[in-house]
Amino acid sequence: MSVADDSTEDHGHHLPAVEDWPKGFGEASWWPFITALGAAGFYLGAALYVLGRGQNALVGPMVGPGVFVASTFAFLTGLYGWVYHAFVKAYWSKDAGHNSALRWGMMLFLGTEIATFGAGFVYYFFIRAGSQWTTAVEAVPDGFLGALVIGNTAILVVSSFTLHFAHVALRKGNRSRFLALLVSTLVLGVVFIAGQIYEYYEFIVHEGLTFSGGMFESAFFGLTGLHGLHVTLGAVLIGIITVRAFQGQYSAERHTSVSTVSMYWHFVDAVWIFLVVVLYAGAVV
Structure with a gap:
Protein backbone atom coordinates (compact mmCIF):
# COMPACT_ATOMS: atom_id res chain seq x y z
CA MET A 1 0.00 0.00 0.00
CA SER A 2 1.35 3.43 -0.93
CA VAL A 3 1.97 6.36 1.39
CA ALA A 4 -1.03 8.17 -0.07
CA ASP A 5 -3.26 5.14 0.59
CA ASP A 6 -2.01 4.89 4.17
CA SER A 7 -2.71 8.57 4.66
CA THR A 8 -6.24 8.16 3.36
CA GLU A 9 -6.96 5.33 5.80
CA ASP A 10 -5.44 6.99 8.85
CA HIS A 11 -6.30 10.64 8.33
CA GLY A 12 -9.05 10.79 5.72
CA HIS A 13 -7.07 12.86 3.18
CA HIS A 14 -4.08 12.63 0.89
CA LEU A 15 -0.69 14.12 1.53
CA PRO A 16 0.49 16.73 -0.98
CA ALA A 17 1.82 14.23 -3.51
CA VAL A 18 2.51 14.15 -7.22
CA GLU A 19 -0.32 11.72 -7.87
CA ASP A 20 -2.80 14.33 -6.65
CA TRP A 21 -2.11 16.47 -9.72
CA PRO A 22 -4.20 18.02 -11.19
CA LYS A 23 -7.24 16.95 -9.21
CA GLY A 24 -6.03 17.76 -5.73
CA PHE A 25 -7.32 16.53 -2.39
CA GLY A 26 -7.83 18.94 0.47
CA GLU A 27 -4.73 20.98 1.13
CA ALA A 28 -2.92 19.16 -1.69
CA SER A 29 -4.85 21.01 -4.41
CA TRP A 30 -2.73 22.76 -6.99
CA TRP A 31 -5.55 24.78 -8.54
CA PRO A 32 -5.09 27.91 -6.37
CA PHE A 33 -1.45 28.10 -7.50
CA ILE A 34 -2.47 27.90 -11.18
CA THR A 35 -5.05 30.63 -10.61
CA ALA A 36 -2.50 32.84 -8.83
CA LEU A 37 0.09 32.38 -11.59
CA GLY A 38 -2.49 33.36 -14.19
CA ALA A 39 -3.44 36.46 -12.20
CA ALA A 40 0.22 37.45 -11.84
CA GLY A 41 0.57 37.10 -15.60
CA PHE A 42 -1.95 39.91 -16.10
CA TYR A 43 0.45 42.37 -14.50
CA LEU A 44 3.42 40.92 -16.37
CA GLY A 45 1.56 41.19 -19.67
CA ALA A 46 0.62 44.81 -18.97
CA ALA A 47 4.24 45.66 -18.11
CA LEU A 48 5.56 43.96 -21.26
CA TYR A 49 2.96 45.82 -23.32
CA VAL A 50 4.32 49.15 -22.04
CA LEU A 51 7.92 48.03 -22.60
CA GLY A 52 7.05 47.02 -26.15
CA ARG A 53 5.91 50.48 -27.22
CA GLY A 54 7.94 53.38 -28.56
CA GLN A 55 11.08 53.62 -30.63
CA ASN A 56 13.30 52.11 -27.93
CA ALA A 57 11.05 49.14 -27.15
CA LEU A 58 12.70 46.45 -25.07
CA VAL A 59 10.44 43.64 -26.31
CA GLY A 60 8.29 42.96 -29.35
CA PRO A 61 4.90 44.71 -29.56
CA MET A 62 2.99 41.41 -29.37
CA VAL A 63 4.85 39.93 -26.41
CA GLY A 64 2.72 41.70 -23.82
CA PRO A 65 -0.64 40.83 -25.41
CA GLY A 66 0.54 37.25 -25.91
CA VAL A 67 1.46 36.90 -22.24
CA PHE A 68 -1.86 38.45 -21.25
CA VAL A 69 -3.86 36.00 -23.39
CA ALA A 70 -1.88 33.02 -22.07
CA SER A 71 -2.34 34.27 -18.50
CA THR A 72 -6.08 34.60 -19.08
CA PHE A 73 -6.24 30.97 -20.20
CA ALA A 74 -4.21 29.83 -17.17
CA PHE A 75 -6.30 31.94 -14.80
CA LEU A 76 -9.64 30.67 -16.10
CA THR A 77 -8.40 27.07 -16.15
CA GLY A 78 -7.19 27.32 -12.57
CA LEU A 79 -10.37 29.06 -11.49
CA TYR A 80 -12.52 26.36 -13.07
CA GLY A 81 -10.59 23.58 -11.38
CA TRP A 82 -10.59 25.39 -8.06
CA VAL A 83 -14.30 26.17 -8.10
CA TYR A 84 -15.26 22.72 -9.34
CA HIS A 85 -13.31 20.75 -6.77
CA ALA A 86 -13.96 23.14 -3.90
CA PHE A 87 -17.69 23.51 -4.44
CA VAL A 88 -19.37 21.57 -7.26
CA LYS A 89 -17.82 18.13 -6.78
CA ALA A 90 -18.03 18.45 -3.02
CA TYR A 91 -21.71 19.30 -3.24
CA TRP A 92 -22.68 16.25 -5.25
CA SER A 93 -20.61 14.04 -2.94
CA LYS A 94 -22.53 15.54 0.03
CA ASP A 95 -19.32 16.87 1.60
CA ALA A 96 -20.24 20.55 1.27
CA GLY A 97 -21.77 22.45 4.10
Missing part, protein backbone atom coordinates in the same frame (compact mmCIF):
# COMPACT_ATOMS: atom_id res chain seq x y z
CA HIS A 98 -21.29 25.47 6.29
CA ASN A 99 -17.60 26.07 5.63
CA SER A 100 -16.32 29.13 7.49
CA ALA A 101 -12.75 28.43 6.37
CA LEU A 102 -13.67 29.38 2.79
CA ARG A 103 -15.14 32.65 4.00
CA TRP A 104 -11.97 33.44 5.93
CA GLY A 105 -10.00 32.58 2.80
CA MET A 106 -12.07 35.08 0.82
CA MET A 107 -11.49 37.73 3.47
CA LEU A 108 -7.74 37.17 3.28
CA PHE A 109 -7.92 37.37 -0.51
CA LEU A 110 -9.82 40.65 -0.30
CA GLY A 111 -7.10 41.93 2.02
CA THR A 112 -4.54 41.40 -0.75
CA GLU A 113 -6.90 43.10 -3.19
CA ILE A 114 -7.06 46.16 -0.96
CA ALA A 115 -3.26 46.31 -1.11
CA THR A 116 -3.33 45.97 -4.91
CA PHE A 117 -5.84 48.76 -5.44
CA GLY A 118 -4.12 50.79 -2.74
CA ALA A 119 -0.91 50.84 -4.76
CA GLY A 120 -2.79 52.27 -7.74
CA PHE A 121 -4.49 54.92 -5.65
CA VAL A 122 -1.18 55.90 -4.06
CA TYR A 123 0.18 56.54 -7.56
CA TYR A 124 -2.84 58.69 -8.39
CA PHE A 125 -2.53 60.65 -5.14
CA PHE A 126 1.15 61.17 -5.91
CA ILE A 127 0.51 62.75 -9.31
CA ARG A 128 -2.57 64.57 -7.97
CA ALA A 129 -0.47 66.35 -5.35
CA GLY A 130 2.55 66.86 -7.61
CA SER A 131 3.62 69.98 -9.42
CA GLN A 132 2.85 68.43 -12.82
CA TRP A 133 -0.85 67.89 -12.08
CA THR A 134 -1.84 71.03 -13.99
CA THR A 135 -0.30 69.56 -17.14
CA ALA A 136 -1.66 66.06 -16.48
CA VAL A 137 -5.24 67.23 -15.90
CA GLU A 138 -5.32 68.82 -19.35
CA ALA A 139 -5.89 65.31 -20.71
CA VAL A 140 -9.22 65.04 -18.88
CA PRO A 141 -11.94 65.11 -21.57
CA ASP A 142 -15.11 67.15 -21.35
CA GLY A 143 -17.94 65.35 -19.62
CA PHE A 144 -15.50 63.06 -17.80
CA LEU A 145 -17.90 62.70 -14.87
CA GLY A 146 -21.01 62.46 -17.01
CA ALA A 147 -24.28 60.55 -17.24
CA LEU A 148 -22.57 57.32 -18.32
CA VAL A 149 -20.38 57.15 -15.22
CA ILE A 150 -23.25 58.10 -12.90
CA GLY A 151 -25.54 55.57 -14.57
CA ASN A 152 -22.91 52.84 -14.39
CA THR A 153 -22.40 53.62 -10.71
CA ALA A 154 -26.12 53.33 -10.02
CA ILE A 155 -26.24 50.00 -11.87
CA LEU A 156 -23.39 48.54 -9.83
CA VAL A 157 -24.85 49.77 -6.53
CA VAL A 158 -28.24 48.28 -7.39
CA SER A 159 -26.58 44.97 -8.32
CA SER A 160 -25.02 44.81 -4.87
CA PHE A 161 -28.47 45.15 -3.31
CA THR A 162 -30.01 42.53 -5.60
CA LEU A 163 -27.27 40.04 -4.73
CA HIS A 164 -27.64 40.74 -1.02
CA PHE A 165 -31.38 40.17 -1.06
CA ALA A 166 -30.94 37.11 -3.28
CA HIS A 167 -28.79 35.64 -0.53
CA VAL A 168 -31.36 36.62 2.08
CA ALA A 169 -34.11 34.95 0.04
CA LEU A 170 -32.05 31.77 -0.26
CA ARG A 171 -31.52 31.57 3.49
CA LYS A 172 -35.24 32.04 4.00
CA GLY A 173 -36.01 29.23 1.56
CA ASN A 174 -37.59 31.45 -1.11
CA ARG A 175 -36.10 29.79 -4.19
CA SER A 176 -38.02 31.73 -6.88
CA ARG A 177 -37.05 35.11 -5.41
CA PHE A 178 -33.46 33.94 -5.01
CA LEU A 179 -33.24 32.93 -8.68
CA ALA A 180 -34.90 36.11 -9.94
CA LEU A 181 -32.60 38.40 -7.96
CA LEU A 182 -29.52 36.36 -8.86
CA VAL A 183 -30.28 36.62 -12.58
CA SER A 184 -30.94 40.35 -12.13
CA THR A 185 -27.52 40.75 -10.53
CA LEU A 186 -25.84 38.96 -13.40
CA VAL A 187 -27.62 41.11 -15.99
CA LEU A 188 -26.71 44.31 -14.14
CA GLY A 189 -23.09 43.23 -13.94
CA VAL A 190 -22.93 42.55 -17.67
CA VAL A 191 -24.56 45.94 -18.38
CA PHE A 192 -21.93 47.65 -16.19
CA ILE A 193 -19.11 45.94 -18.09
CA ALA A 194 -20.68 46.96 -21.41
CA GLY A 195 -20.95 50.53 -20.16
CA GLN A 196 -17.28 50.63 -19.22
CA ILE A 197 -16.29 49.22 -22.62
CA TYR A 198 -18.35 51.92 -24.29
CA GLU A 199 -16.69 54.55 -22.10
CA TYR A 200 -13.27 53.29 -23.18
CA TYR A 201 -14.40 53.46 -26.81
CA GLU A 202 -15.49 57.08 -26.40
CA PHE A 203 -12.31 58.16 -24.63
CA ILE A 204 -9.89 56.30 -26.91
CA VAL A 205 -11.55 56.85 -30.31
CA HIS A 206 -13.14 60.26 -29.84
CA GLU A 207 -10.99 61.86 -27.13
CA GLY A 208 -7.62 60.39 -28.07
CA LEU A 209 -6.72 59.00 -24.65
CA THR A 210 -4.17 56.16 -24.58
CA PHE A 211 -2.74 53.97 -21.84
CA SER A 212 0.75 55.43 -22.25
CA GLY A 213 -0.35 58.96 -23.16
CA GLY A 214 0.63 60.57 -19.88
CA MET A 215 0.39 60.42 -16.11
CA PHE A 216 -3.34 60.93 -15.89
CA GLU A 217 -4.11 58.43 -18.65
CA SER A 218 -1.93 55.75 -17.06
CA ALA A 219 -3.67 56.27 -13.70
CA PHE A 220 -7.13 56.28 -15.27
CA PHE A 221 -6.74 53.20 -17.45
CA GLY A 222 -4.71 51.39 -14.79
CA LEU A 223 -7.29 51.82 -12.03
CA THR A 224 -10.45 51.48 -14.12
CA GLY A 225 -8.99 48.61 -16.12
CA LEU A 226 -7.97 46.75 -12.97
CA HIS A 227 -11.43 47.28 -11.56
CA GLY A 228 -13.02 46.19 -14.84
CA LEU A 229 -11.08 42.92 -14.70
CA HIS A 230 -12.35 42.34 -11.17
CA VAL A 231 -15.94 43.06 -12.17
CA THR A 232 -15.58 40.67 -15.11
CA LEU A 233 -14.29 37.97 -12.77
CA GLY A 234 -17.17 38.69 -10.42
CA ALA A 235 -19.65 38.34 -13.29
CA VAL A 236 -18.09 34.99 -14.22
CA LEU A 237 -18.44 33.80 -10.62
CA ILE A 238 -22.05 34.99 -10.45
CA GLY A 239 -22.68 33.21 -13.73
CA ILE A 240 -21.31 29.99 -12.23
CA ILE A 241 -23.48 30.18 -9.12
CA THR A 242 -26.48 31.10 -11.31
CA VAL A 243 -26.06 27.91 -13.33
CA ARG A 244 -25.64 25.93 -10.14
CA ALA A 245 -28.67 27.63 -8.61
CA PHE A 246 -30.91 26.52 -11.49
CA GLN A 247 -29.59 22.99 -10.97
CA GLY A 248 -30.79 23.08 -7.38
CA GLN A 249 -27.38 23.03 -5.73
CA TYR A 250 -28.18 25.64 -3.08
CA SER A 251 -30.45 25.65 -0.07
CA ALA A 252 -30.82 27.47 3.25
CA GLU A 253 -28.15 25.15 4.67
CA ARG A 254 -25.87 25.05 1.62
CA HIS A 255 -24.83 28.50 0.40
CA THR A 256 -21.10 28.87 1.04
CA SER A 257 -20.18 29.82 -2.53
CA VAL A 258 -23.07 32.31 -2.71
CA SER A 259 -21.80 33.91 0.48
CA THR A 260 -18.17 34.15 -0.67
CA VAL A 261 -19.08 35.48 -4.13
CA SER A 262 -21.33 38.06 -2.45
CA MET A 263 -18.39 39.25 -0.37
CA TYR A 264 -16.30 39.66 -3.50
CA TRP A 265 -19.06 41.51 -5.40
CA HIS A 266 -19.70 43.93 -2.54
CA PHE A 267 -15.97 44.62 -2.44
CA VAL A 268 -15.71 45.58 -6.13
CA ASP A 269 -18.82 47.73 -5.66
CA ALA A 270 -17.20 49.62 -2.78
CA VAL A 271 -13.95 50.04 -4.75
CA TRP A 272 -15.88 51.53 -7.68
CA ILE A 273 -17.61 54.11 -5.48
CA PHE A 274 -14.25 55.11 -4.01
CA LEU A 275 -12.79 55.22 -7.54
CA VAL A 276 -15.56 57.49 -8.80
CA VAL A 277 -15.13 59.90 -5.89
CA VAL A 278 -11.31 59.98 -6.04
CA LEU A 279 -10.56 59.56 -9.74
CA TYR A 280 -13.53 60.91 -11.66
CA ALA A 281 -14.66 63.64 -9.28
CA GLY A 282 -11.09 64.34 -8.17
CA ALA A 283 -10.00 65.00 -11.75
CA VAL A 284 -12.66 67.62 -12.46
CA VAL A 285 -12.64 69.44 -9.13
Whole structure:
Protein backbone atom coordinates (compact mmCIF):
# COMPACT_ATOMS: atom_id res chain seq x y z
CA MET A 1 0.00 0.00 0.00
CA SER A 2 1.35 3.43 -0.93
CA VAL A 3 1.97 6.36 1.39
CA ALA A 4 -1.03 8.17 -0.07
CA ASP A 5 -3.26 5.14 0.59
CA ASP A 6 -2.01 4.89 4.17
CA SER A 7 -2.71 8.57 4.66
CA THR A 8 -6.24 8.16 3.36
CA GLU A 9 -6.96 5.33 5.80
CA ASP A 10 -5.44 6.99 8.85
CA HIS A 11 -6.30 10.64 8.33
CA GLY A 12 -9.05 10.79 5.72
CA HIS A 13 -7.07 12.86 3.18
CA HIS A 14 -4.08 12.63 0.89
CA LEU A 15 -0.69 14.12 1.53
CA PRO A 16 0.49 16.73 -0.98
CA ALA A 17 1.82 14.23 -3.51
CA VAL A 18 2.51 14.15 -7.22
CA GLU A 19 -0.32 11.72 -7.87
CA ASP A 20 -2.80 14.33 -6.65
CA TRP A 21 -2.11 16.47 -9.72
CA PRO A 22 -4.20 18.02 -11.19
CA LYS A 23 -7.24 16.95 -9.21
CA GLY A 24 -6.03 17.76 -5.73
CA PHE A 25 -7.32 16.53 -2.39
CA GLY A 26 -7.83 18.94 0.47
CA GLU A 27 -4.73 20.98 1.13
CA ALA A 28 -2.92 19.16 -1.69
CA SER A 29 -4.85 21.01 -4.41
CA TRP A 30 -2.73 22.76 -6.99
CA TRP A 31 -5.55 24.78 -8.54
CA PRO A 32 -5.09 27.91 -6.37
CA PHE A 33 -1.45 28.10 -7.50
CA ILE A 34 -2.47 27.90 -11.18
CA THR A 35 -5.05 30.63 -10.61
CA ALA A 36 -2.50 32.84 -8.83
CA LEU A 37 0.09 32.38 -11.59
CA GLY A 38 -2.49 33.36 -14.19
CA ALA A 39 -3.44 36.46 -12.20
CA ALA A 40 0.22 37.45 -11.84
CA GLY A 41 0.57 37.10 -15.60
CA PHE A 42 -1.95 39.91 -16.10
CA TYR A 43 0.45 42.37 -14.50
CA LEU A 44 3.42 40.92 -16.37
CA GLY A 45 1.56 41.19 -19.67
CA ALA A 46 0.62 44.81 -18.97
CA ALA A 47 4.24 45.66 -18.11
CA LEU A 48 5.56 43.96 -21.26
CA TYR A 49 2.96 45.82 -23.32
CA VAL A 50 4.32 49.15 -22.04
CA LEU A 51 7.92 48.03 -22.60
CA GLY A 52 7.05 47.02 -26.15
CA ARG A 53 5.91 50.48 -27.22
CA GLY A 54 7.94 53.38 -28.56
CA GLN A 55 11.08 53.62 -30.63
CA ASN A 56 13.30 52.11 -27.93
CA ALA A 57 11.05 49.14 -27.15
CA LEU A 58 12.70 46.45 -25.07
CA VAL A 59 10.44 43.64 -26.31
CA GLY A 60 8.29 42.96 -29.35
CA PRO A 61 4.90 44.71 -29.56
CA MET A 62 2.99 41.41 -29.37
CA VAL A 63 4.85 39.93 -26.41
CA GLY A 64 2.72 41.70 -23.82
CA PRO A 65 -0.64 40.83 -25.41
CA GLY A 66 0.54 37.25 -25.91
CA VAL A 67 1.46 36.90 -22.24
CA PHE A 68 -1.86 38.45 -21.25
CA VAL A 69 -3.86 36.00 -23.39
CA ALA A 70 -1.88 33.02 -22.07
CA SER A 71 -2.34 34.27 -18.50
CA THR A 72 -6.08 34.60 -19.08
CA PHE A 73 -6.24 30.97 -20.20
CA ALA A 74 -4.21 29.83 -17.17
CA PHE A 75 -6.30 31.94 -14.80
CA LEU A 76 -9.64 30.67 -16.10
CA THR A 77 -8.40 27.07 -16.15
CA GLY A 78 -7.19 27.32 -12.57
CA LEU A 79 -10.37 29.06 -11.49
CA TYR A 80 -12.52 26.36 -13.07
CA GLY A 81 -10.59 23.58 -11.38
CA TRP A 82 -10.59 25.39 -8.06
CA VAL A 83 -14.30 26.17 -8.10
CA TYR A 84 -15.26 22.72 -9.34
CA HIS A 85 -13.31 20.75 -6.77
CA ALA A 86 -13.96 23.14 -3.90
CA PHE A 87 -17.69 23.51 -4.44
CA VAL A 88 -19.37 21.57 -7.26
CA LYS A 89 -17.82 18.13 -6.78
CA ALA A 90 -18.03 18.45 -3.02
CA TYR A 91 -21.71 19.30 -3.24
CA TRP A 92 -22.68 16.25 -5.25
CA SER A 93 -20.61 14.04 -2.94
CA LYS A 94 -22.53 15.54 0.03
CA ASP A 95 -19.32 16.87 1.60
CA ALA A 96 -20.24 20.55 1.27
CA GLY A 97 -21.77 22.45 4.10
CA HIS A 98 -21.29 25.47 6.29
CA ASN A 99 -17.60 26.07 5.63
CA SER A 100 -16.32 29.13 7.49
CA ALA A 101 -12.75 28.43 6.37
CA LEU A 102 -13.67 29.38 2.79
CA ARG A 103 -15.14 32.65 4.00
CA TRP A 104 -11.97 33.44 5.93
CA GLY A 105 -10.00 32.58 2.80
CA MET A 106 -12.07 35.08 0.82
CA MET A 107 -11.49 37.73 3.47
CA LEU A 108 -7.74 37.17 3.28
CA PHE A 109 -7.92 37.37 -0.51
CA LEU A 110 -9.82 40.65 -0.30
CA GLY A 111 -7.10 41.93 2.02
CA THR A 112 -4.54 41.40 -0.75
CA GLU A 113 -6.90 43.10 -3.19
CA ILE A 114 -7.06 46.16 -0.96
CA ALA A 115 -3.26 46.31 -1.11
CA THR A 116 -3.33 45.97 -4.91
CA PHE A 117 -5.84 48.76 -5.44
CA GLY A 118 -4.12 50.79 -2.74
CA ALA A 119 -0.91 50.84 -4.76
CA GLY A 120 -2.79 52.27 -7.74
CA PHE A 121 -4.49 54.92 -5.65
CA VAL A 122 -1.18 55.90 -4.06
CA TYR A 123 0.18 56.54 -7.56
CA TYR A 124 -2.84 58.69 -8.39
CA PHE A 125 -2.53 60.65 -5.14
CA PHE A 126 1.15 61.17 -5.91
CA ILE A 127 0.51 62.75 -9.31
CA ARG A 128 -2.57 64.57 -7.97
CA ALA A 129 -0.47 66.35 -5.35
CA GLY A 130 2.55 66.86 -7.61
CA SER A 131 3.62 69.98 -9.42
CA GLN A 132 2.85 68.43 -12.82
CA TRP A 133 -0.85 67.89 -12.08
CA THR A 134 -1.84 71.03 -13.99
CA THR A 135 -0.30 69.56 -17.14
CA ALA A 136 -1.66 66.06 -16.48
CA VAL A 137 -5.24 67.23 -15.90
CA GLU A 138 -5.32 68.82 -19.35
CA ALA A 139 -5.89 65.31 -20.71
CA VAL A 140 -9.22 65.04 -18.88
CA PRO A 141 -11.94 65.11 -21.57
CA ASP A 142 -15.11 67.15 -21.35
CA GLY A 143 -17.94 65.35 -19.62
CA PHE A 144 -15.50 63.06 -17.80
CA LEU A 145 -17.90 62.70 -14.87
CA GLY A 146 -21.01 62.46 -17.01
CA ALA A 147 -24.28 60.55 -17.24
CA LEU A 148 -22.57 57.32 -18.32
CA VAL A 149 -20.38 57.15 -15.22
CA ILE A 150 -23.25 58.10 -12.90
CA GLY A 151 -25.54 55.57 -14.57
CA ASN A 152 -22.91 52.84 -14.39
CA THR A 153 -22.40 53.62 -10.71
CA ALA A 154 -26.12 53.33 -10.02
CA ILE A 155 -26.24 50.00 -11.87
CA LEU A 156 -23.39 48.54 -9.83
CA VAL A 157 -24.85 49.77 -6.53
CA VAL A 158 -28.24 48.28 -7.39
CA SER A 159 -26.58 44.97 -8.32
CA SER A 160 -25.02 44.81 -4.87
CA PHE A 161 -28.47 45.15 -3.31
CA THR A 162 -30.01 42.53 -5.60
CA LEU A 163 -27.27 40.04 -4.73
CA HIS A 164 -27.64 40.74 -1.02
CA PHE A 165 -31.38 40.17 -1.06
CA ALA A 166 -30.94 37.11 -3.28
CA HIS A 167 -28.79 35.64 -0.53
CA VAL A 168 -31.36 36.62 2.08
CA ALA A 169 -34.11 34.95 0.04
CA LEU A 170 -32.05 31.77 -0.26
CA ARG A 171 -31.52 31.57 3.49
CA LYS A 172 -35.24 32.04 4.00
CA GLY A 173 -36.01 29.23 1.56
CA ASN A 174 -37.59 31.45 -1.11
CA ARG A 175 -36.10 29.79 -4.19
CA SER A 176 -38.02 31.73 -6.88
CA ARG A 177 -37.05 35.11 -5.41
CA PHE A 178 -33.46 33.94 -5.01
CA LEU A 179 -33.24 32.93 -8.68
CA ALA A 180 -34.90 36.11 -9.94
CA LEU A 181 -32.60 38.40 -7.96
CA LEU A 182 -29.52 36.36 -8.86
CA VAL A 183 -30.28 36.62 -12.58
CA SER A 184 -30.94 40.35 -12.13
CA THR A 185 -27.52 40.75 -10.53
CA LEU A 186 -25.84 38.96 -13.40
CA VAL A 187 -27.62 41.11 -15.99
CA LEU A 188 -26.71 44.31 -14.14
CA GLY A 189 -23.09 43.23 -13.94
CA VAL A 190 -22.93 42.55 -17.67
CA VAL A 191 -24.56 45.94 -18.38
CA PHE A 192 -21.93 47.65 -16.19
CA ILE A 193 -19.11 45.94 -18.09
CA ALA A 194 -20.68 46.96 -21.41
CA GLY A 195 -20.95 50.53 -20.16
CA GLN A 196 -17.28 50.63 -19.22
CA ILE A 197 -16.29 49.22 -22.62
CA TYR A 198 -18.35 51.92 -24.29
CA GLU A 199 -16.69 54.55 -22.10
CA TYR A 200 -13.27 53.29 -23.18
CA TYR A 201 -14.40 53.46 -26.81
CA GLU A 202 -15.49 57.08 -26.40
CA PHE A 203 -12.31 58.16 -24.63
CA ILE A 204 -9.89 56.30 -26.91
CA VAL A 205 -11.55 56.85 -30.31
CA HIS A 206 -13.14 60.26 -29.84
CA GLU A 207 -10.99 61.86 -27.13
CA GLY A 208 -7.62 60.39 -28.07
CA LEU A 209 -6.72 59.00 -24.65
CA THR A 210 -4.17 56.16 -24.58
CA PHE A 211 -2.74 53.97 -21.84
CA SER A 212 0.75 55.43 -22.25
CA GLY A 213 -0.35 58.96 -23.16
CA GLY A 214 0.63 60.57 -19.88
CA MET A 215 0.39 60.42 -16.11
CA PHE A 216 -3.34 60.93 -15.89
CA GLU A 217 -4.11 58.43 -18.65
CA SER A 218 -1.93 55.75 -17.06
CA ALA A 219 -3.67 56.27 -13.70
CA PHE A 220 -7.13 56.28 -15.27
CA PHE A 221 -6.74 53.20 -17.45
CA GLY A 222 -4.71 51.39 -14.79
CA LEU A 223 -7.29 51.82 -12.03
CA THR A 224 -10.45 51.48 -14.12
CA GLY A 225 -8.99 48.61 -16.12
CA LEU A 226 -7.97 46.75 -12.97
CA HIS A 227 -11.43 47.28 -11.56
CA GLY A 228 -13.02 46.19 -14.84
CA LEU A 229 -11.08 42.92 -14.70
CA HIS A 230 -12.35 42.34 -11.17
CA VAL A 231 -15.94 43.06 -12.17
CA THR A 232 -15.58 40.67 -15.11
CA LEU A 233 -14.29 37.97 -12.77
CA GLY A 234 -17.17 38.69 -10.42
CA ALA A 235 -19.65 38.34 -13.29
CA VAL A 236 -18.09 34.99 -14.22
CA LEU A 237 -18.44 33.80 -10.62
CA ILE A 238 -22.05 34.99 -10.45
CA GLY A 239 -22.68 33.21 -13.73
CA ILE A 240 -21.31 29.99 -12.23
CA ILE A 241 -23.48 30.18 -9.12
CA THR A 242 -26.48 31.10 -11.31
CA VAL A 243 -26.06 27.91 -13.33
CA ARG A 244 -25.64 25.93 -10.14
CA ALA A 245 -28.67 27.63 -8.61
CA PHE A 246 -30.91 26.52 -11.49
CA GLN A 247 -29.59 22.99 -10.97
CA GLY A 248 -30.79 23.08 -7.38
CA GLN A 249 -27.38 23.03 -5.73
CA TYR A 250 -28.18 25.64 -3.08
CA SER A 251 -30.45 25.65 -0.07
CA ALA A 252 -30.82 27.47 3.25
CA GLU A 253 -28.15 25.15 4.67
CA ARG A 254 -25.87 25.05 1.62
CA HIS A 255 -24.83 28.50 0.40
CA THR A 256 -21.10 28.87 1.04
CA SER A 257 -20.18 29.82 -2.53
CA VAL A 258 -23.07 32.31 -2.71
CA SER A 259 -21.80 33.91 0.48
CA THR A 260 -18.17 34.15 -0.67
CA VAL A 261 -19.08 35.48 -4.13
CA SER A 262 -21.33 38.06 -2.45
CA MET A 263 -18.39 39.25 -0.37
CA TYR A 264 -16.30 39.66 -3.50
CA TRP A 265 -19.06 41.51 -5.40
CA HIS A 266 -19.70 43.93 -2.54
CA PHE A 267 -15.97 44.62 -2.44
CA VAL A 268 -15.71 45.58 -6.13
CA ASP A 269 -18.82 47.73 -5.66
CA ALA A 270 -17.20 49.62 -2.78
CA VAL A 271 -13.95 50.04 -4.75
CA TRP A 272 -15.88 51.53 -7.68
CA ILE A 273 -17.61 54.11 -5.48
CA PHE A 274 -14.25 55.11 -4.01
CA LEU A 275 -12.79 55.22 -7.54
CA VAL A 276 -15.56 57.49 -8.80
CA VAL A 277 -15.13 59.90 -5.89
CA VAL A 278 -11.31 59.98 -6.04
CA LEU A 279 -10.56 59.56 -9.74
CA TYR A 280 -13.53 60.91 -11.66
CA ALA A 281 -14.66 63.64 -9.28
CA GLY A 282 -11.09 64.34 -8.17
CA ALA A 283 -10.00 65.00 -11.75
CA VAL A 284 -12.66 67.62 -12.46
CA VAL A 285 -12.64 69.44 -9.13
